Amino acid sequence: MSEQDPVTGFAIAVVREEGKWRCTAMESSALTELDAAITELRKTRSTGAVFGLLDVDDQFFIILRPGPGGVQLLLSDSAAALDYDIAADALDVLRVEAPADYDDEVWPEGALDILADIGLPAPELQVIVGEVDLYPDEQLQIIAQRCGFADEFGKLLDAMDSMAQ
Template sequence: MAVQSAKAPPGVREDALPGFAVAAIREDGQWRCARMDPDSLVDLDAAITELRGLRSTGAVLGLLDVDDEFFVLLRPTPGGVALMVSDAAAALDYDVAADVLDLLRIDLPPDDDALDDVWPEGDLNIIADLGLPADELEVLASQVELYPDEQLAAIGRRCGFADALAEVVDAP
């Protein structure tokens, strides 16, 4: 999948941040995907606000591939937003991952050795109703041999929006 560079808001990062931000929208049984603002890769509030602005009668899901290191899934709900980060330890190096953990009210373990392991955190049932149960999402997120874009492509295949995702991500 192609990589999109995002310029971070002032004070967040000085360099472009590789990755992509895509919204997957399901209406009338059909999926479509749209590129989100690149600021979503560094500003969780921007991603949430943009997803909430996508009015739909069906599912709306945000997919963030951040710096080819981890991914974040976001899904607006009537009471807020459901969140999942593929590697909670990324919160040490990336503000967007730290923001996810803050919203989930989850602290990193005090043991530095525990931070060497990859572990997903958040609502693992976030897309269970779309075809990917929590236990399978956890296994997929824990596969360190896969890059985040490959993990998100696998999620797209399971949920039925792989072609629409590839079209947006591979577009120049």
């Protein structure tokens, strides 16, 4: 993906504090620069869970969760690293080689248990990631529903869509 090509999609910070969910839009740079997304999430102050959901060009998604010991992340399809710098950066963080070429299989890389403590065990997230008939935004909607913040997630996406038009 060259610098001239605009990247579409969305980047959302999700916070759970005192039993309530809050979703906020992240800067558009979070879709192209992994460091920008991590930095923005680290600036989000919360006593509860903080993580980011990135839908990059409707091709793949990344879940990011900064913590005191570093960043946990999940890249939904490692082959995206062949076309997108942010996906290649994610694999670098994970210390995983990018695939040599495209494959019909979707190979997620990273922490499938990234959301296990908030209601989405690794085997269920594996099933969602493996649903190749779904677009990344649909997969992220299922994740939001499963974790309990689907209403907040949907409202923010609707607001972002109406601002884009």
